[in-house]
Amino acid sequence: MNKINLAAILILISMIFITFAWADDDLETTKLKNLCKESNPTACFRLGEKYRIVDQDNKTALKFYKKACDGDYMTACTNGGNLLFMKGRSEWKEAKKTYQKACDAGEDPACFNLGSINYREGRQSKAIKFYSQACKMGNKPGCAKEKRLQR
Secondary structure, three states: OOOHHHHHHHHHHHHHHHHHHHHHHHHHHHHHHHHHHHHOOHHHHHHHHHHHHHHOOHHHHHHHHHHHHHHOOOHHHHHHHHHHHHOOOOHHHHHHHHHHHHHOOOOOOHHHHHHHHHHOOHHHHHHHHHHHHHHHHHOHHHHHHHHOOOO
16 A cells, blocks of 8 residues: 555656646747847747747737837738737737838738738728739739739
8 A cells, every 4th residue: 555655646746847847948948038038039039939830829929029020020020910910800900010010121921911901991992002012022912912903
C-alpha cells in the first residue's frame, strides 16, 4: 500500500511540475518579448505571428501587431487589420485605419483589403480606387476586382 501511495504522490508532483514548466515562455519567446518591450517592431511582429499561427490566440496576436504597426512594421498593420476585420463590423473603422497606414506605405494587400471593406460598405467608387491602387502595386486580384467593378 505504501508503494502505491508513494507512486501516486510522485505522479501528482510530476504533473504539477510539468504544468508549471509549460506555463512559462520558452527562451525565444522571452527574448522576443524583451525586445518588443524595447520597441523593436520586428520582435513585436514575430510575437504576433507566433500567437496568431502557433498559439491561435488572436487577441494576444493583435496586441503585438498593433505595437509593431506603431513601430512602422507595415505587414503587422495589414495582419492586425485582418484580425480587426474578422471581429466584425464594429471593428471595421479601426481595421480601415491600420490598412490605410499600410496601404499608404506600399503594402498592396492592405490596399486590396481597403477595397474589400469599402465594397462591403456599399462604397463602390472608393472600392475601385483601392483595388486600382493595389493593382498598380502588382496585386493581380486587385486588378481583377477593379476590372469587374468598372463594367
